[in-house]
Amino acid sequence: MPHLTIEYSANLDGKIDMAGLCRALHAAILASGLFEMGAIRVRAVRCAAYAVADLLAENAFADLWLRIGAGRSAADKARAGEMIFAAATAHFAPLFKTPYFALTLNLSELDPALSWKKNAIHPRLRAK
Amino acid sequence: MPHLTIEYSANLDGKIDMAGLCRALHAAILASGLFEMGAIRVRAVRCAAYAVADLLAENAFADLWLRIGAGRSAADKARAGEMIFAAATAHFAPLFKTPYFALTLNLSELDPALSWKKNAIHPRLRAK
Amino acid sequence: MPHLTIEYSANLDGKIDMAGLCRALHAAILASGLFEMGAIRVRAVRCAAYAVADLLAENAFADLWLRIGAGRSAADKARAGEMIFAAATAHFAPLFKTPYFALTLNLSELDPALSWKKNAIHPRLRAK
Numbered sequence: 001m002p003h004l005t006i007e008y009s010a011n012l013d014g015k016i017d018m019a020g021l022c023r024a025l026h027a028a029i030l031a032s033g034l035f036e037m038g039a040i041r042v043r044a045v046r047c048a049a050y051a052v053a054d055l056l057a058e059n060a061f062a063d064l065w066l067r068i069g070a071g072r073s074a075a076d077k078a079r080a081g082e083m084i085f086a087a088a089t090a091h092f093a094p095l096f097k098t099p100y101f102a103l104t105l106n107l108s109e110l111d112p113a114l115s116w117k118k119n120a121i122h123p124r125l126r127a128k
Numbered sequence: 129m130p131h132l133t134i135e136y137s138a139n140l141d142g143k144i145d146m147a148g149l150c151r152a153l154h155a156a157i158l159a160s161g162l163f164e165m166g167a168i169r170v171r172a173v174r175c176a177a178y179a180v181a182d183l184l185a186e187n188a189f190a191d192l193w194l195r196i197g198a199g200r201s202a203a204d205k206a207r208a209g210e211m212i213f214a215a216a217t218a219h220f221a222p223l224f225k226t227p228y229f230a231l232t233l234n235l236s237e238l239d240p241a242l243s244w245k246k247n248a249i250h251p252r253l254r255a256k
Numbered sequence: 257m258p259h260l261t262i263e264y265s266a267n268l269d270g271k272i273d274m275a276g277l278c279r280a281l282h283a284a285i286l287a288s289g290l291f292e293m294g295a296i297r298v299r300a301v302r303c304a305a306y307a308v309a310d311l312l313a314e315n316a317f318a319d320l321w322l323r324i325g326a327g328r329s330a331a332d333k334a335r336a337g338e339m340i341f342a343a344a345t346a347h348f349a350p351l352f353k354t355p356y357f358a359l360t361l362n363l364s365e366l367d368p369a370l371s372w373k374k375n376a377i378h379p380r381l382r383a384k
Contacts, residue, residue, distance in 0.1 A: 001360070003319055005263060007133060007171060020305035023254035037310055040319045041358065043263060043303035047171035051150035053249045054165055061169045062378040063131055077242060085244040102169065107242040115332060116341040121309045124355035131311045135261060140377040179278035181377045182293055191259055205370060210343060227380035230297065234287035235370040
């Protein structure tokens with residue numbers, strides 16, 4: 001953790017650089033100061049079929065779901081969410097000039113008693 | 129919100145019209161009377177690799193996950209879930225004539241303190 | 257239920273047999289003794305865009321999310337999670353020899369009051 005999954009409508013193809021968005025959100029997660037770099041995993045899931053709002057072909061969405069380990073303060077969670085959402089909003093700025101786009105972010109905490117992990121990247125980065 | 133994500137096994141290709149399913153579920157969400165049209169985002173995620181039940185090649189599934197804002201009554205949530213599940217069941221009727229298909233729906237509420245959103249579609253629709 | 261979704265970075269293509277992983281996790285779920293075979297649905301979602309850890313091209317991840325019905329004991333949930341995670345770790349063993357891979361599993365319980373299901377596979381298997 002943190003994990004961030006972006007689900008998006010396939011009509012964003014050619015309009016939004018999704019790999020670039022993943023990197024921008026990765027940078028925002030890191031800038032929050034709450035997370036270790038080796039733990040960050042941002043990814044995007046393209047949805048070929050969808051039905052958005054009033055069903056116009058132009059209607060598009062991106063929905064971000066951030067999962068973090070439990071234990072941060074409410075203030076820290078709010079600040080991290082705001083930073084990540086601001087980075088997403090900036091990346092989608094051209095689409096917000098149209099009346100056809102909607103963006104969401106939700107944050108969940110994961111129960112450490114129901115989490116398992118094994119990370120071969122951490123030792124490499126911590127050794128630096 | 130509401131968000132509805134359909135995960136499904138890729139062996140439904142050519143058997144189920146997924147864009148049509150998205151529209152049918154969109155209609156059911158709207159018909160519940162609990163949600164604003166501009167907020168509805170239904171989408172499908174195709175899973176190319178899967179392992180279902182007794183692993184027969186015919187075995188297929190669709191799993192629907194609905195996320196809504198907190199605050200509706202238990203009765204309203206139950207009614208919305210039943211309407212959406214009924215629409216899904218109707219769309220998959222041909223598969224329920226076989227012994228190879230399973231359908232699920234789960235509903236989660238999202239914490240408003242951990243949600244961020246920006247919607248450029250709402251102003252267009254609310255102006256109507 | 258149980259449902260198990262694997263999200264993974266697309267750079268695992270050609271390195272990991274995802275259908276084989278689905279079957280290995282299916283076997284681990286069954287071996288836990290907590291679940292009926294007809295209810296098991298394991299699947300993988302390939303993520304073409306991602307940003308992992310220090311952004312090296314080699315960095316890869318798999319993130320497993322298991323959802324089960326409510327009501328099992330904490331000990332049963334811990335045991336099932338450990339068995340499934342052990343099966344995943346074994347499948348990814350070649351990648352754990354590199355410093356570029358991270359694996360996670362999280363378990364959630366689903367609220368029966370907010371779950372709907374219809375399963376045409378159960379009657380076939382229960383009749384055996």
